[in-house]
């Protein structure tokens with residue numbers, strides 16, 4: 001029986017995380033009618049990463065949303081520091097290379113979702129339906145996706161016709177599952193404990209990393225506090241979340257002396273278990289996957305939001321004109337996949353390498369990371385630094401340029417990236433699973 005549609009939109013976006021919200025902002029200038037659907041009642045919830053690297057702030061500026069992000073209290077950070085509990089300060093320097101005007105900003109994830117939602121509605125024709133979840137994809141006689149059946153919280157069903165359905169619904173994507181798209185994935189032997197703390201008096205805004213043989217602690221600024229990312233063992237959630245405040249305070253202070261005497265704020269604390277994944281394909285007749293629905297990276301490299309926003313920008317550039325002018329949508333989707341797939345495969349692989357190295361625990365891993373951090377302060381380190389900057393931080397055209405000459409030698413903005421010891425080969429290669437202990441140390445970047 002033919003479907004009776006209750007609603008119609010040019011694009012239905014399933015998922016109002018950073019990928020879905022970014023897409024709504026990126027499509028705003030095309031004048032398309034976009035229906036944004038999310039199973040959660042509103043933005044917010046637990047911490048899911050808060051770093052907007054220059055590559056991402058460039059996109060937000062292009063969409064007209066960067067001023068709102070700043071106005072919401074985003075903190076610019078310009079410096080990186082690497083400390084060790086017994087060896088002291090190993091390295092400090094600028095985070096963003098000379099000549100890059102786009103800022104590195106930090107904003108709690110929930111605030112970022114709130115701002116981007118408001119901007120999507122303000123800038124374009126975005127309508128929001130939440131809480132509502134995808135029940136199924138609707139198809140025509142030839143199997144092409146022509147819309148989505150949604151279920152609202154009260155159990156009501158709504159069939160929405162759309163020329164394009166976008167799965168921006170995270171790593172357990174229902175859209176991907178309904179499309180029958182396979183995904184390759186692997187797990188890590190480490191996880192991240194995320195929590196907040198009162199701002200230590202000695203802390204100056206910086207991406208501040210405390211190396212430790214049992215797992216590093218990353219300290220990032222929040223408007224009135226600091227955010228902490230603690231490397232812990234996979235499956236360690238019961239141990240870490242079950243600790244008393246005193247016991248947790250002692251454990252963290254042992255790894256990061258900056259936190260001695262600092263009150264922990266555990267309200268939104270959680271342990272984030274880690275996987276990498278990459279969908280076998282991104283698009284299929286009238287539907288497409290972006291963000292974590294298409295790929296997930298280890299957050300050590302801080303690329304989850306960056307790659308979600310990159311997908312959103314690339315998809316809007318391809319399908320915006322096709323949808324607005326009645327062009328060939330399938331050709332536009334195919335171009336999107338051809339463009340993004342190698343970029344994302346490389347990111348998954350590079351983040352995997354960085355994560356293995358950062359998660360190398362024990363005395364040997366510790367000594368190697370200390371050595372490596374010190375090497376970064378040498379003139380030769382600047383050469384390595386450019387690789388990491390190019391991989392994770394700056395917009396493409398800066399990736400091709402050399403950083404500021406005199407400053408570069410000590411600049412962690414040009415944070416070094418070693419050549420992978422075990423090459424994963426072609427751009428569409430992915431990490432092996434499970435990850436092996438790292439062969440050599442590497443300096444971690446922001447989450």
Ligand SMILES: Cc1cc2nc3c(=O)[nH]c(=O)nc-3n(C[C@H](O)[C@H](O)[C@H](O)COP(=O)(O)OP(=O)(O)OC[C@H]3O[C@@H](n4cnc5c(N)ncnc54)[C@H](O)[C@@H]3O)c2cc1C
Pocket residue numbers: 014015016017018019020037038039040046047048049050132133134168169170171173174192194272290291292293299302303304305308447
């Ligand atoms: C628990 C958690 C913690 C994280 N922590 C970090 C971190 O510390 N650092 C880091 O770099 N990255 C982290 N990430 C990843 C990072 O948040 C994402 O890579 C990035 O924000 C891109 O997100 P996304 O929009 O693709 O997916 P998500 O942020 O997962 O958003 C998906 C959205 O889809 C909605 N949804 C799911 N299924 C349905 C459905 N059937 N119907 C309707 N809506 C649906 C969800 O409610 C959600 O709002 C975390 C992710 C999670 C899930």
